[in-house]
Amino acid sequence: MKLNCLDCNTKNCRKNGADCFGLKEKSLDVYGDENTLTTVRSSGRLVDDGRAGTLSRFQEVIEFCTLQGYKKIGLAYCFGLESLAMNIREKMSASGLFLIPARCSMGGVKESDIDPEKKSEVYSCNPAGQAVFLNENADFVIEVGLCLGHDVIFHQQLKVPFTVLIVKDRVNGHAPLKGIQDYSV
Structure with a gap:
């Protein structure tokens, strides 16, 4: 494998949506599952709108269980x-x-x-x-x-x-x- 995330200087996946490893379609298939999408949404609620870094891991676990x-x-x-x-x-x-x-x-x-x-x-x-x-x-x-x-x-x-x-x-x-x-x- 020639590509290596740690050695990448452009970070184009994060900046421009580059798909260096051909993962996009396979990944989107996983996220198309309703249970996975629910988990993504619950996870997002723990960090979105400036909440990242405001809860301990234990608090996140409790809230995640409740959201799910x-x-x-x-x-x-x-x-x-x-x-x-x-x-x-x-x-x-x-x-x-x-x-x-x-x-x-x-x-x-x-x-x-x-x-x-x-x-x-x-x-x-x-x-x-x-x-x-x-x-x-x-x-x-x-x-x-x-x-x-x-x-x-x-x-x-x-x-x-x-x-x-x-x-x-x-x-x-x-x-x-x-x-x-x-x-x-």
């Missing part, structure tokens, strides 16, 4: 962040949203059940189980602090719309931007 008419909000979270998950449930409930929590260890799966090479009797995280449970019970899912790799499995198995509220980054207090800024080789 989601009733049952799944919360996929890490056991290590359970007190935060309880706080999220309290605040979302106060906003009129019904939260369906899904702890990473739900399902009682042992590490050795997943990987026969492991002899451990430790109960494992079960991102596939979280996804199955939330696919059956939630209209929308919020992810909070799943481990890298577990989040990949979770996303691959999830069939309902979702967003990531918090990415696990133990070193930087779950703020991975700091890790990027501080990174040096």
Whole structure:
């Protein structure tokens, strides 16, 4: 691939509507779906008319769920962040949203059940189980602090719309931007 967005100096896609990759028609097909268009409109209401930068990500999530008419909000979270998950449930409930929590260890799966090479009797995280449970019970899912790799499995198995509220980054207090800024080789 010769074209590279980071190396482009003209930014003609943004300035003049250039379609350097031949994506326009395929993209418009996606946006032609009524559910996708509803999502685009809800997203726009969070940033249009000078609202960009006026809401925290958490406030955006609450408002987005309300705009979309989601009733049952799944919360996929890490056991290590359970007190935060309880706080999220309290605040979302106060906003009129019904939260369906899904702890990473739900399902009682042992590490050795997943990987026969492991002899451990430790109960494992079960991102596939979280996804199955939330696919059956939630209209929308919020992810909070799943481990890298577990989040990949979770996303691959999830069939309902979702967003990531918090990415696990133990070193930087779950703020991975700091890790990027501080990174040096």
